[in-house]
Amino acid sequence: MNESTTAIEVKGLKKSFGAVHAVADISFTVEQGEVFGLLGPNGAGKTTTINMLTGLARPDAGTFRIKGIDCTANLRAAQHLVGVVPDESNLYAELTGFENLCFCAALYGLRKPERVARARELLETFGLSDAADRKFAGYSKGMKRKLTIAAGIIHKPDILFLDEPTTGVDVGSARQLRQIVMNLKKTRTTVLLTTHYIEEAERLCDRIAFIVEGRIVHTGTVEELLQPVQACHSMRIQCSGMPPGIVAALRETFADLDFSLLEPELLRVDSGAPVRVGPLVRFLEDAGGEVAEARRLRPSLEDVFVRVTGLEAKVLRGEKEKKGGRQ
Numbered sequence: 001m002n003e004s005t006t007a008i009e010v011k012g013l014k015k016s017f018g019a020v021h022a023v024a025d026i027s028f029t030v031e032q033g034e035v036f037g038l039l040g041p042n043g044a045g046k047t048t049t050i051n052m053l054t055g056l057a058r059p060d061a062g063t064f065r066i067k068g069i070d071c072t073a074n075l076r077a078a079q080h081l082v083g084v085v086p087d088e089s090n091l092y093a094e095l096t097g098f099e100n101l102c103f104c105a106a107l108y109g110l111r112k113p114e115r116v117a118r119a120r121e122l123l124e125t126f127g128l129s130d131a132a133d134r135k136f137a138g139y140s141k142g143m144k145r146k147l148t149i150a151a152g153i154i155h156k157p158d159i160l161f162l163d164e165p166t167t168g169v170d171v172g173s174a175r176q177l178r179q180i181v182m183n184l185k186k187t188r189t190t191v192l193l194t195t196h197y198i199e200e201a202e203r204l205c206d207r208i209a210f211i212v213e214g215r216i217v218h219t220g221t222v223e224e225l226l227q228p229v230q231a232c233h234s235m236r237i238q239c240s241g242m243p244p245g246i247v248a249a250l251r252e253t254f255a256d257l258d259f260s261l262l263e264p265e266l267l268r269v270d271s272g273a274p275v276r277v278g279p280l281v282r283f284l285e286d287a288g289g290e291v292a293e294a295r296r297l298r299p300s301l302e303d304v305f306v307r308v309t310g311l312e313a314k315v316l317r318g319e320k321e322k323k324g325g326r327q
């Protein structure tokens with residue numbers, strides 16, 4: 001019997017498409033009951049990783065185990081243990097929400113009375129009962145996403161692969177979808193999710209792996225990831241009328257501080273020690289500027305991402321369009 005608490009174990013997974021190394025070399029483990037996030041910009045290799053783990057893409061190299069079962073050669077061996085929510089919905093546009101769920105339940109071998117009961121239960125839980133008899137094609141993006149997650153957990157899997165749960169949905173639906181993930185966590189379902197939203201990873205995940213150009217560059221709990229920047233002190237100063245060359249002048253006068261101009265009227269100050277605001281404000285105003293606000297910044301995961309990857313935070317904010325259903 002396998003006593004291990006490891007739900008997913010990935011070693012040296014690789015996948016190329018021609019000259020593109022979509023997944024260059026990826027290894028990680030996810031413990032049972034954990035919500036583990038792959039966080040990275042568009043094109044980092046998140047979907048390709050999930051596709052390999054769910055049998056939608058064949059790895060060029062590497063191995064992976066699900067609950068101790070080697071699935072590299074035989075994915076079916078662990079199929080009953082996993083649920084999959086792909087980034088583009090795999091549900092049928094012409095079927096109703098209820099029919100889609102019953103169909104998925106049948107694929108997983110649930111008996112008819114069980115299918116109907118489970119479909120109704122999930123429609124109720126996800127707030128979709130009123131839309132149960134409407135065609136999937138007419139659902140909003142948020143409703144489509146919810147139903148696709150419901151379909152992924154219809155057979156109560158131990159492990160759920162969830163690709164970009166909230167991409168392309170409105171703020172309210174995103175909040176509900178995050179709540180769904182938190183509820184799954186309460187039932188000890190292991191979740192491997194991908195996202196390019198830092199706040200989402202921070203809120204939902206027990207551990208996060210930063211993925212860039214097909215490689216995991218850093219992994220840890222939010223607390224562990226934040227550790228290197230805890231000692232950093234940063235400020236944002238909103239100041240109009242700053243003369244050209246102000247950043248160089250500030251650097252010369254305050255040699256222990258680092259300055260960057262985020263916008264023409266927005267200055268960022270970073271330091272390894274607490275920053276004294278008074279002298280900075282006086283300097284800026286003596287130079288002809290007018291300070292509207294000076295605000296201390298809490299160290300954030302975004303700072304860590306920027307520091308570890310060398311990328312700008314805005315690469316994570318790129319949105320991508322989703323289709324949402326088989327047409």
Ligand SMILES: Nc1ncnc2c1ncn2[C@@H]1O[C@H](COP(=O)(O)OP(=O)(O)OP(=O)(O)O)[C@@H](O)[C@H]1O
Nearest residue numbers: 017020022040041042043044045046047048049320
């Ligand atoms: N079927 C394919 N054929 C050719 N190139 C592909 C294919 N699938 C992915 N790629 C390329 O592999 C790289 C990784 O893509 P992948 O979709 O895994 O990234 P991602 O991190 O999921 O990004 P996104 O958030 O945009 O979905 C990208 O350069 C992408 O263009």
